[in-house]
Amino acid sequence: MANTTTNSSTLPAHINTNANAATATTTAQVSHPEGAGFHQNFSEYVQMDHKVFFAAADRNKDVILEKLRPCLDTARQVLEVGSGSGQHTYHFSKSYPNVTFQPTEYDTALLASIDAYAFDLLKEGHHIRPALELNATNPIHWQHILRTGQEQGQVGGQEEEMEQGCYDVVMTTNVFHISPWVVGQSIVRGAGRVLKRGGRFVVYGPFKKDGTFNTESNREFDKNLRERDASWGVRDIEEIEALAAGEDIQLKLDQVVDMPSNNYMLFFTKQ
Numbered sequence: 001m002a003n004t005t006t007n008s009s010t011l012p013a014h015i016n017t018n019a020n021a022a023t024a025t026t027t028a029q030v031s032h033p034e035g036a037g038f039h040q041n042f043s044e045y046v047q048m049d050h051k052v053f054f055a056a057a058d059r060n061k062d063v064i065l066e067k068l069r070p071c072l073d074t075a076r077q078v079l080e081v082g083s084g085s086g087q088h089t090y091h092f093s094k095s096y097p098n099v100t101f102q103p104t105e106y107d108t109a110l111l112a113s114i115d116a117y118a119f120d121l122l123k124e125g126h127h128i129r130p131a132l133e134l135n136a137t138n139p140i141h142w143q144h145i146l147r148t149g150q151e152q153g154q155v156g157g158q159e160e161e162m163e164q165g166c167y168d169v170v171m172t173t174n175v176f177h178i179s180p181w182v183v184g185q186s187i188v189r190g191a192g193r194v195l196k197r198g199g200r201f202v203v204y205g206p207f208k209k210d211g212t213f214n215t216e217s218n219r220e221f222d223k224n225l226r227e228r229d230a231s232w233g234v235r236d237i238e239e240i241e242a243l244a245a246g247e248d249i250q251l252k253l254d255q256v257v258d259m260p261s262n263n264y265m266l267f268f269t270k271q
């Protein structure tokens, strides 16, 4: 599997820098010369092998892909919010070489890892865009994501098309509970803004139903999360559904799928 970088001092706590430690290579730290993740040059980073490994992403990548397939089968452009290490984008693109994936990440220390995974598939002709910085609460970042997708899909040239959604799928895994609620809310709003009509919004993670935990272990997990950061916590599906259904967002929840390890996958359709 991927080597890890050893820039642990610059990486946040959730990054597992010990994965594959036996084969980890020591690499010099490289800053982002173009800053803010809007870098275009893949090769610079790949030479340093910046791949980070998340054990959880490795464990759940197959079960998530199986449920995503019906969405990806007809998709042209897919936006991932909070791509983390880049393992998911890499794994999904492996099966869908003709779909254009746009990975994004809040934590700019991870952008190089996402690009390093992507580069392996770009060499084989797959379509993965350079990872973009996306703080979901920043409207300018969403505007940039929208423009990038429109350019890619060759729409948005006319004034009346400037706000037109262009992504077929917006997906996010394990983000809602490991961030403040305003981040989840902003992702729902952002997805409503950048998705095409009929596009799918897919959210994976642990959730409550009607305010109730599905297991004792998830109640305990929620408690641990909140002890770590009071703004984190397992969110409620009905609360997300109500927000998404709002007039200004228009995402209809049409499927809630039980997943292994007491997780769910939520599927919404842009009206």
Ligand SMILES: C[S@@+](CC[C@H](N)C(=O)[O-])C[C@H]1O[C@@H](n2cnc3c(N)ncnc32)[C@H](O)[C@@H]1O
Pocket: 014, 054, 056, 057, 081, 082, 083, 084, 085, 088, 105, 106, 107, 134, 135, 136, 137, 172, 173, 174, 175, 178, 179, 183
């Ligand atoms: C546990 S990681 C999940 C990473 C990846 N999706 C996965 O499943 O391996 C939590 C993610 O929440 C994202 N996140 C936290 N705050 C965010 C924000 N303000 N905007 C967008 N994403 C955010 C981080 O970027 C991070 O990738």
